[in-house]
Amino acid sequence: MSKNILVAVAWPYASGARHLGHVAGFGVPSDVFARYQRLVGNNVLMVSGTDDHGTPITVRAEREGKTPREVTDFYNAEIRNNLRDLGLSYDLFTRTSTENHYQITQAFFTRLQEKGYIFAKEMIGTYSEADKRFLPDRYVEGTCPHCGYTKARGDQCDNCGKQLDPVDLIEPRSTLSGATPIFKPTTHFFLNLPAFVERLREWISSQEHWRPNVKRFSLGLLEEVPARAITRDLTWGVPIPVEGDEFDGKRIYVWFDAVIGYLSAAVEWATKVGRPEAWREWWLNPEARHYYFMGKDNIVFHSVIWPAMLIGHGELELPYEVVSSEFLTLAGGEKISSSRAEGNSIPFVGEFLAQYDPDPLRYFLVIAGPETSDTEWSLSEFIRRNNEELVATWGNLVNRVLSITHKNFGHVPTPQALTAEDEAALATVRNAFETVGKELEQAHFKAALIATMAAARSVNEYLASQEPWKVLKTDRERGGTILYVALQAINNLRTLFTPFLPFTSQKLHELLGNEGYLAGPLLFEERQESQHSHEVLTCEPSTWVGRWEWSDLPAGRELAAPTVLFKKLELPTE
């Protein structure tokens, strides 16, 4: 009956601190989805990790006089802390610089090579003697042969927009050292993507449930798919599993290995929980559904390249759904990319959570996040929505019901026969399990949260119409019945809000005297391999108690005096 659901979340790049745009794009939506699926009773495996490889990390390491591993150790820890503090309930959040990942990546490479999907080819690389390295095109600068712009990059001229090749540049120089590079041949491996075009087209065309923009974009990409180089001249990364000295200074391209992380992380998780073959229940199970979450800049890797690799592999499951977010922007539409995070005013996750609670941020990122189009980030809007929506509608509802109950009864009152109005109020909340669930099922997070808030609002309406504070003065029994109904409502809204607001839902869970974890703690766990150890972020959802269905709060249960779920916020004055 339960389905196996893989929640595959994009891998944040361990080259620096992550900002709110990153967690808005893949983090919060994937966690809402995973928590909902667990409440429904499905077997969820939610995995990701930091992407530890690539040129920017090696460059940063050199600039800081550190090793790439030290750099990624630092940012992996910071990102892990961010994700934990935001309540992102990964079954396993690991990293790509593990022995497990190296082995699985190499095996994947070898398998594709044996099946003829990978071939070697000589190409011209840009080499800098001064930097002692080959330079990615973006690290080469020079004068544009078309427009004379002196700061054109090796891949493109920002002035005239023309695409370039480093050899085209007049007076090329390394952006790292300023030295003049030379061009020399270097051999690399290519993934033969054209071999997969027909199968990909057929597969994507048959995905009726994909969002039209993702589908159209992906099919568009197939119009022209070249073979793609999957190795680089680098010394930090997964070594190429091919015999020969000429490959010593080369590594597998970060994106080729990062997507394999979805598989290697599942294997690592299975090992960790002591059931080494358990990953097969997701990866070799045609009934399993794989959902991928990412920002729109990553669609190509998840809808084309990774599926091609999976088709080439031959045994593993393909994506069921590719859920892509748009971008969180600053006022004025400026894109917030990782490479430009420094110097603009989008807050880093760590800084932000040092000042604000995670649930209000999660609320904002779902209700006002870039689900279907770019949306703007604004601190004043965040505070406004916290105060006028989250606090006023939901936080205040909980507080008023618990306060009046505590003041008049101290426990859940025993109800008399329910009136039609009582039944209607309960039915509205009861029905929300279906309406909200249907939206979440389709990854419509914003609509789901709006529907949940509407259910909360309906309880405020019920209270306004029944006026228990008035009734209590003349008819204590009836007043108690109204409060009983309201308590049942918030007890169930607690469950409905759990995917979005795990921390405060857990708090309410406890305020209402319920046992156990509705949304449990997230943990760090040390994993030792032969050369290194690393820490992973994990949790124990199998021990959590919530179910996506109506539950009764028993009459007579003692209720303590409430404390508020959400604080009102003020805009900083400076």
Add this chain to the structure above:
RNA sequence: GCCGAUGUAGCUCAGGGGUUAGAGCGAACGACUCAUAAUCGUUAGGUCACUGGUUCAAUUCCAGUCAUCGGCACCA
């Protein structure tokens, strides 16, 4: 340049070939006082960017225009 996206009420955004185009917030008026001065009700009348086209019918499909944004292979 090529490809794509977006342009809907004061604000932030949904929606979608067809009765009076929606939500939240703001604003106005009223009700209430249990509650974090929170809540509830009523109201606010936006040429759904512009111009053509297809259609019995378009804001919703198509084309063009304007504006904004993104992708365009070794950036992740």
